Amino acid sequence: MPFSTLPPLLAEALAARGYAAPTPVQAAVLEPEAKGRDLIVSAQTGSGKTVAFGMAMAPDLLGEDGRVIPSREPHALIIAPTRELALQVSRELIWLYGPTGARIATCVGGMDASKERRQLSHGAHIVVGTPGRLRDHLERGALDLSALKAAVLDEADEMLDMGFRDDLEHILDASPNERRTLLFSATMPKPIVQLAKRYQKDALRISTVGEDRGHGDIAYQAVTVSPSEIEHAVINLLRFHEAETAMLFCATRDNVRHLHATLTERGFSAVALSGEHSQNERNAALQALRDRRARVCVATDVAARGIDLPTLTLVVHVELPRDAETLQHRSGRTGRAGKKGTAVLIVPYPRRRRVEMMLRGARINAEWIDAPTPEAIRAQDHERLLAALLAPVETDEEDVALAERLMAEKSPQEIAAALVHAHRASMPQPEELNDRSQGGDRDERQPARREGFDDIVWFRMDVGRNQNADPRWILPLICRRGHITKNEVGAIRIGPNETAFQVPRALAAKFQASVARTASEDDDVRFEVSEGPVQQGGRAPRGGPNRPAGGANRPTGGARGTHSAKPYVRKGPPRGPRA
Structure with a gap:
């Protein structure tokens, strides 16, 4: 049995969820040399980290009978950077540790703090939360870490980037020195190494990150477009791929709001995630994606951290990531748990060289392609429609009766044509892109030829x-x-x-x-x-x-601008008398 070294109740829970064999990071934490030790784990997003640290802390939580050791104070604490990730971790641990009788409390910002305090007062074996809320409960006396045996820092690099270092240190300082500390991080910058030196002892270093930081299950593509046609390229990419679930990344909440409104107006079933949304709104948006009521999520980097959607197969970087780590975290929303995914960067012509340098530094081999044309999208639509109509389906008597009535009134060709027309009418129309969007290698300084501008x-x-x-x-x-x-x-x-x-x-x-x-x-x-x-x-x-x-x-220089020139801070013409 692949999980034979685990307590029987955990092994049964994994088998019930369809786990046939451990992922590389899960296998690494089950090695004899990792038992009972502090761990520093470098693993890609979507590699099964949550189940991995759930397995790793089993010796600290379970007794000889395989059930949880009775206690009112928590024995395990998991700290995550965002509400979504904390809630996701909590859901995973509930099915994993549910058979053992473990009680799990979740403490995140945006939720009812008094309800969380009551839950903690009733006793919890495992506590999952975000740094700010956990520190608040700790300072109020609602969270007692005196019996803590294992602390897990999930996506530790993200927590430090988000400014949670003080909160993390305050929480860890309040726990026993003899506890185990398991540090999980996709990257290992210097602040992570410093944190490990301070709070870990004889830590075992585990890395399942290969030389290809781009993640083997993600196909990277880069699309060069005119800056003025970025939204049109987004629409055509969504229509070309018709992904079951797609995530679009923007840099600011204002841009999220604008793009979400544009897509909704065009007929896409889309939701938005940014810092301006309440926790209830965020939960509703994620539930809409899981229920397939929405297929597109427009989000900022912070809002999307920790989101795990099994049907997510397309990530579009509408606005370019600031660095290789952000690119990695964004793209890691897809290609998870062995599934394939596609990550597309939309690159304005003037920024192609910068993107090439970032990809080279990240050791990501991206395919440079043109934005999908309406003709290519229609060809894809034809193939998808034929596949859908030719696939076997189950019918009932009512379906057969309606089909017979249609056959009596129309010819098969007329019925098929009406079906194709109805299908096309339900799809958002693709956008016509300028010739400039179809050839990123042309000299930017040469003006595009337009009808009526020969003279x-x-x-x-x-x-x-x-x-x-x-x-x-x-x-x-x-x-x-x-x-x-x-x-x-x-x-x-x-x-x-x-x-x-x-x-x-x-x-x-x-x-x-x-x-x-x-x-x-x-x-x-x-x-x-x-x-x-x-x-x-x-x-x-x-x-x-x-x-x-x-x-x-006047200064010299060869600077030029076009309709798509980089915007400036000033929004209007000069005012007042000219010199």
Whole structure:
């Protein structure tokens, strides 16, 4: 029996859950040399760590009869960085230790603290919680660690990154020195090593992390897109993969809110997870994903830590992770427990080199691909629909009766066509991406060719990056002053102190007249005809009469901007008199 070294009740619980053989990290903690010792375990997210430390602390919790040793004070304490992870750990330990008679208490922020205190007062053999809530119960006298035999720090690197070091040290200092300390971490930065030196004795180092930090069960892909088409790429990726469950990562709660609203409006069944949601809202969102009422989760890094969804097969990094560790933790939501998963990074063209360096440093071999086209998505839809309709299904008398009625009124071809149409109508439509989104190797400085812009006139404005020029207000200003639409404005080039833009020659005279007519003495920005875009020296050749003075001291450089230029802090045009 693979788990023959475990107490019989634990082995039976594992067999009932379908565990046929231990994972590498589980096998490592069951080795004779690990018994009774402090452990430092480096293991990937999704490698079976929870069951592993559940097995490892069995000698500290169970008596010779295989049942839990009676006690009112906890014998084991598990500390996790987030509420979701703590609740997940608690659920795992309940089925693992349930047959032994162990009582398990969960203490996390956002839940009823008084209810947790009552649960602790009634006695708990195992306590699972987050650092802040555990420290609060400890300081209030509700949590007594005097009899603690084993302390587990799950995802210890994340807890230190989140600023919980003081809380962890306060909790460990309140427990007996002779306790075992089991430290589980996906990475081993210096702060983790320092923590281990202080609170562990003769610790056994276990590592199941291979040289390929990218996780063997995760296929990494990178999609290069124009910054303005990131949302369109997200929609097409979701439609192309049609994953049972997908998780999209954003950097801020505002971006989570915006993307969630966009996807919901487009017809995707999506939920959001960020710091602005209450615990009840978070629980409801996760339950919707488990019940298949929702298939897409838009989340921030912190909100998604510790989430384990067995059906999650697609992770999309909508906004790039800040480092390789964040990439690893995000992507680790999929490819868990031997299942395959896909992690896709959406890479704006200007950031490709940075992403390549991050992937190289993380030893992750990612496939660089184009964003899925509507044609590729429709081809996938055809294959999925054929597979679904040709698969055997169970029918009842009512289904057969309805089918016979349809066959009497319509031909088989008409019925099949109606079925295909109904299926297509229920799916969100894919997005048409610009040619720029289909070829990341093209020189960013070359403008994309657009219909109607073969013959153009360049104009210039006497504001640039030094005056906080930004396409988000430059484009509306051009349209408002020149009485044209945004589709009638071509490429925009932003230099240090001026901005050049294209207008079709057929509209140039009308644009010039409108600019002159809408001018006023209070205008901060002046328009004039230019002979071309911003040059390497930072200035556009001018053909207009209003050449401003003082240009000799302007900085040089080859900086350029486009509609998709990196946004600046300033949200509007300059105000007040110009120098």
